[in-house]
Amino acid sequence: MNKTERMYAVVEELRAVAPRARSASWLAERFEVSVRTIERDLSALQQAGVPIWATNGRRGGYSVDAAMTLPPLNFTPAEAVAMVAALALAGPTPWSDAARSGLAKIAAAMSDADRRSAGELVQRVLVPEQADAGGGIPGIVGQALAERRVLEIDYTDIKDAVTSRVIEPTGFVSVNDAWYVIGWCRLREAYRVFRMDRISAAVARMERAPERPPVDPHGDIPTTVRALSM
Structure with missing residues (x-):
């Protein structure tokens, strides 16, 4: 993953969990780079106008403006699992990563109870494994x-x-x-x-x-x- 791809991915990660924050060390481990590299990426994104904020404290870190996130959604667990299954059955496409990113945003915007129910349901849905063309x-x-x-x-x-x-x-x-x-x-x-x-x-x-x-x-x-x- 080059720098540009990583910076896009960092923003998508922050959007998916907003308004919660991710620490620089968590992001560094997620993208397999140093904390200093992540901090440089975040600084560059802030200078480019991306609304990323730093917060202090035990649960502090970096978060993105809530205006860039999805509002709470009324997807049912079955609807969420249907999209997971459709993505798997579609096989490898040039947009596999984008589809997974979209699903992560949907999951992050669901209620905790619905997200847990969807997670339990998806374990019961078996689809053929296919080669991954994402990334x-x-x-x-x-x-x-x-x-x-x-x-x-x-x-x-x-x-x-x-x-x-x-x-x-x-x-x-x-x-x-x-x-x-x-x-x-x-x-x-x-x-x-x-x-x-x-x-x-x-x-x-x-x-x-x-x-x-x-x-x-x-x-x-x-x-x-x-x-x-x-």
């Missing part, structure tokens, strides 16, 4: 698409040829239980489709990608995937 490369690619960032990737094609590409991601498509990122490839100067599990490295540039249609306007998604992901 890592899928997370980087998904974030780049959301922020319209240019991506640098290392890609292995079906013939095991490895190339380094600079792409402008424009969309995702799921075909036959596999996820593909669609984008304008600057190496080929054309739309290309890249199977997610063949991307061995991905770095998002600060450069913003220009506006483009989600897919090749002269093709269709199934044909594009078959023709260009080989």
